[in-house]
Amino acid sequence: MNHAYNQAASGGMNNQTQRTKGNMSALPTTSLMASSGILTLAPYKHRKDLVRESVLSKYEILGYIAAGTYGKVYKAKSKTSNKRKIGSDRTTGDVHNGQTSTSAIGMDREAGENAVRSESDQQLYAIKKFKSDNHSSKMNSHDINGNEVVNYTGISQSAIREMSLCRELSNRNVIKVIDILLENKAIYMVFEYCEHDLLQIIQCHSHPEIKHIPDFTIKSLVWQILNGVSFLHKNWIFHRDLKPANIMVSSSGVVKIGDLGLARRFNNPLQSLYTGDKVVVTIWYRAPELLLGGRHYTPAIDLWAVGCILAELLSLRPIFKGEEAKIDMSNKKQVPFQRNQIQKIVEILGTPNSKTWPSITMYPEYPTFKQCFGSNLPSNLSKWYELIGRTNQKCFNLLEGLFEYDPTERLAAENALLHPFFLEPPRVTENAFEGLKMKYPRRRIFTDDNDIVSNNNYAPHKRHAHDDNFTRKRQK
Amino acid sequence: MSADYWSSSQRTKWQFNRQTLLDYRRKLLILERKMIHSGLIKDYPYVNYDWNMRIYLHNLIVKLGRRLNIRQVVLATAEVYLTRFLTKVSVKEVNVYLLVAACVYASCKIEECPQHIRLIVSEARSLWPEYIPHDTAKLAEFEFYLLEEMNLYLILHHPYRSLLQIQTFLKENYDTYAFVLTDDELQNSWSLISDSYITDLHLLYPPHIIAITVIYITIVLKKNSSSLKSNGNSVSIGADVNEKPQSGAIDSQNDPSAMEIEDLMTLSSSNPQEEPLAQTVSGATQLEVKSLSKIDRDTIRINKFMKFLNHSHINLDEVAESIQDMVNLYVVWNHYNENLVKKSLHRMLTNT
Numbered sequence: 001m002n003h004a005y006n007q008a009a010s011g012g013m014n015n016q017t018q019r020t021k022g023n024m025s026a027l028p029t030t031s032l033m034a035s036s037g038i039l040t041l042a043p044y045k046h047r048k049d050l051v052r053e054s055v056l057s058k059y060e061i062l063g064y065i066a067a068g069t070y071g072k073v074y075k076a077k078s079k080t081s082n083k084r085k086i087g088s089d090r091t092t093g094d095v096h097n098g099q100t101s102t103s104a105i106g107m108d109r110e111a112g113e114n115a116v117r118s119e120s121d122q123q124l125y126a127i128k129k130f131k132s133d134n135h136s137s138k139m140n141s142h143d144i145n146g147n148e149v150v151n152y153t154g155i156s157q158s159a160i161r162e163m164s165l166c167r168e169l170s171n172r173n174v175i176k177v178i179d180i181l182l183e184n185k186a187i188y189m190v191f192e193y194c195e196h197d198l199l200q201i202i203q204c205h206s207h208p209e210i211k212h213i214p215d216f217t218i219k220s221l222v223w224q225i226l227n228g229v230s231f232l233h234k235n236w237i238f239h240r241d242l243k244p245a246n247i248m249v250s251s252s253g254v255v256k257i258g259d260l261g262l263a264r265r266f267n268n269p270l271q272s273l274y275t276g277d278k279v280v281v282t283i284w285y286r287a288p289e290l291l292l293g294g295r296h297y298t299p300a301i302d303l304w305a306v307g308c309i310l311a312e313l314l315s316l317r318p319i320f321k322g323e324e325a326k327i328d329m330s331n332k333k334q335v336p337f338q339r340n341q342i343q344k345i346v347e348i349l350g351t352p353n354s355k356t357w358p359s360i361t362m363y364p365e366y367p368t369f370k371q372c373f374g375s376n377l378p379s380n381l382s383k384w385y386e387l388i389g390r391t392n393q394k395c396f397n398l399l400e401g402l403f404e405y406d407p408t409e410r411l412a413a414e415n416a417l418l419h420p421f422f423l424e425p426p427r428v429t430e431n432a433f434e435g436l437k438m439k440y441p442r443r444r445i446f447t448d449d450n451d452i453v454s455n456n457n458y459a460p461h462k463r464h465a466h467d468d469n470f471t472r473k474r475q476k
Numbered sequence: 477m478s479a480d481y482w483s484s485s486q487r488t489k490w491q492f493n494r495q496t497l498l499d500y501r502r503k504l505l506i507l508e509r510k511m512i513h514s515g516l517i518k519d520y521p522y523v524n525y526d527w528n529m530r531i532y533l534h535n536l537i538v539k540l541g542r543r544l545n546i547r548q549v550v551l552a553t554a555e556v557y558l559t560r561f562l563t564k565v566s567v568k569e570v571n572v573y574l575l576v577a578a579c580v581y582a583s584c585k586i587e588e589c590p591q592h593i594r595l596i597v598s599e600a601r602s603l604w605p606e607y608i609p610h611d612t613a614k615l616a617e618f619e620f621y622l623l624e625e626m627n628l629y630l631i632l633h634h635p636y637r638s639l640l641q642i643q644t645f646l647k648e649n650y651d652t653y654a655f656v657l658t659d660d661e662l663q664n665s666w667s668l669i670s671d672s673y674i675t676d677l678h679l680l681y682p683p684h685i686i687a688i689t690v691i692y693i694t695i696v697l698k699k700n701s702s703s704l705k706s707n708g709n710s711v712s713i714g715a716d717v718n719e720k721p722q723s724g725a726i727d728s729q730n731d732p733s734a735m736e737i738e739d740l741m742t743l744s745s746s747n748p749q750e751e752p753l754a755q756t757v758s759g760a761t762q763l764e765v766k767s768l769s770k771i772d773r774d775t776i777r778i779n780k781f782m783k784f785l786n787h788s789h790i791n792l793d794e795v796a797e798s799i800q801d802m803v804n805l806y807v808v809w810n811h812y813n814e815n816l817v818k819k820s821l822h823r824m825l826t827n828t
Contacts, residue, residue, distance in 0.1 A: 155582075
């Protein structure tokens with residue numbers, strides 16, 4: 001069984017055949033069940049539950065990495081050797097990745113990555129355990145001993161999105177799901193493990209004293225982010241929650257875009273994007289068309305967020321650090337006007353108007369915007385760039401392209417990959433850490449709570465700023 | 477991949493060939509026997525995953541979908557989930573009513589038009605009060621098992637889109653093929669696709685093969701288009717079931733699908749070219765000979781469509797097999813006995 005399941009990602013039909021066989025050989029022969037139990041699937045459930053593999057039988061939990069509203073992420077080690085499987089996955093998976101502009105890197109990326117990929121990374125995983133849906137607290141009861149009895153609640157839209165999209169996607173710069181386990185009313189998504197993320201890297205450079213991230217490192221990181229975003233967009237998916245905390249980096253300097261919990265397909269939506277999710281993207285990274293109440297937005301919202309990430313890599317702090325106006329709990333349908341966030345943007349990029357952004361007048365919040373931001377401020381972006389001590393003009397030009405107010409004029413991911421910044425020397429390296437003197441510490445893990453299977457451990461622990469960002473309320 | 481069928485999990489993880497599908501079903505029968513033998517389930521000889529059951533399940537999904545007022549594509553996804561699930565699980569060991577509700581519940585989420593679980597339960601309960609538990613946790617629980625059986629491969633590519641793509645292509649290349657589908661033909665093809673979910677086609681072939689199949693059936697049957705009016709049989713049968721749930725076999729006099737079935741049967745017998753479709757198309761002359769004897773508008777249209785097919789590099793063997801499956805469906809549909817399934821299921825689920 002174990003063997004068969006391990007091949008799940010590459011085995012296809014063959015694997016399924018083996019699973020079925022396994023089920024049969026493990027068929028229960030003892031208990032007699034009342035046939036009326038069939039109404040609630042008792043015979044079927046019994047058969048399945050007997051052969052289901054436990055997450056703990058496959059993985060050893062090393063500690064937890066972060067906790068958030070979605071649940072908790074654990075660092076884990078495989079109990080059986082999966083090396084061979086990962087190798088075959090990579091070769092089969094990346095055949096289809098359809099990247100553009102590989103010429104910008106111009107070498108066999110596959111071979112390169114495998115060569116630098118460290119041994120230890122291969123056996124490590126990040127296991128994301130989803131918390132059951134929001135109304136669980138109301139529905140859950142307690143058993144005789146006072147332990148919480150968790151009931152099944154529907155799988156959250158966010159978990160469904162992340163699972164279904166991750167199952168289809170295969171790109172070097174998008175996090176790869178290795179396995180998904182459903183066990184005891186909980187969902188475990190097993191991801192490849194990434195030692196770093198951009199939030200941690202940025203913090204590493206800003207504490208205790210400011211040490212700029214070199215241009216060539218930024219170039220590689222941003223190119224890889226754009227490559228992943230371009231791949232998502234070509235597959236008609238937008239991410240809708242790009243921010244430093246969601247950009248993972250492996251120990252070999254490969255960017256992996258993570259957390260697809262807000263991502264969705266946007267081709268041919270059956271209902272408006274707004275109906276599905278009233279608010280998307282964490283406030284500091286939210287594009288102006290969203291802040292103005294746009295309901296039929298485009299993949300350009302992700303490029304704005306990439307712009308914010310680029311700016312943050314350059315200056316080591318969020319460029320538009322606005323304060324979020326909270327949703328009025330008595331009137332949840334009303335999405336508040338994010339005046340302060342728009343203020344922060346206008347201060348640096350100037351006031352948008354119908355000349356620079358012809359469709360701006362069509363946005364629902366335009367009248368409010370007009371009222372609040374009457375004066376016509378010029379752009380201060382070049383001054384900002386100077387002030388943070390940066391000089392590369394092509395990089396500035398890329399930033400400008402990503403910060404285009406008009407979403408139809410904003411750089412698209414595919415075009416951004418061919419931006420002169422990436423074409424001028426030094427060449428984009430496929431290991432972002434190449435030539436970097438700085439050594440980033442390993443991800444901190446907390447070992448006081450390794451109990452992945454119990455259902456009582458969801459209180460988000462605020463440990464340090466890193467966690468804090470993870471627990472920052474998901475904008476939904 | 478999400479944008480592309482060829483690298484999708486639908487093709488790489490969930491596409492069978494006829495032999496592997498047959499093997500799966502055989503294994504399932506063995507499993508069923510074992511479970512009966514060990515007393516885990518009782519044997520209800522009339523509860524089988526046969527055509528009767530398939531049409532019945534299809535109608536259940538359509539009914540629930542109509543109550544919830546959800547889109548065709550969402551129902552299509554639910555139907556594929558159902559078919560996939562039943563390649564691994566016996567109808568004798570589950571409550572198919574709850575299964576239908578779980579498939580619809582999950583597909584609403586995956587197609588980005590989520591419905592509240594309480595709404596699904598209450599609508600399903602109003603249709604089938606004796607089989608749907610009031611407790612929403614039961615439905616949520618089944619969703620877990622359903623997704624687990626599918627190994628969490630959930631995104632689907634449907635022939636509806638292929639159909640529209642083919643139509644767009646034909647419009648853009650009108651100069652070459654001088655052929656596009658009329659609105660009626662498009663509509664008819666659309667409803668044939670909806671019927672195709674009763675069959676195994678979606679486990680066997682890529683969506684474009686199924687789209688070509690329904691176009692072929694529509695075009696070749698053009699002269700009987702009056703009996704193929706939009707939403708022809710699926711809606712009428714659904715409606716029939718809705719109005720007179722007690723009635724047994726559908727009265728073939730009033731059933732437009734019966735007419736169509738006859739057309740299809742005459743078609744397959746009188747048209748020797750139909751079977752080896754690849755032959756027909758490659759030897760286009762054969763058709764021209766035929767058109768000499770009976771040159772009418774329809775024949776010319778068929779001819780033009782054949783020209784397109786010939787140029788398309790579409791696997792015509794697969795199209796031919798798939799046409800055969802659709803024809804079989806309409807033949808068995810003529811003998812559909814709703815009451816038999818319904819009563820057998822009732823006996824099984826209430827343990828009487």
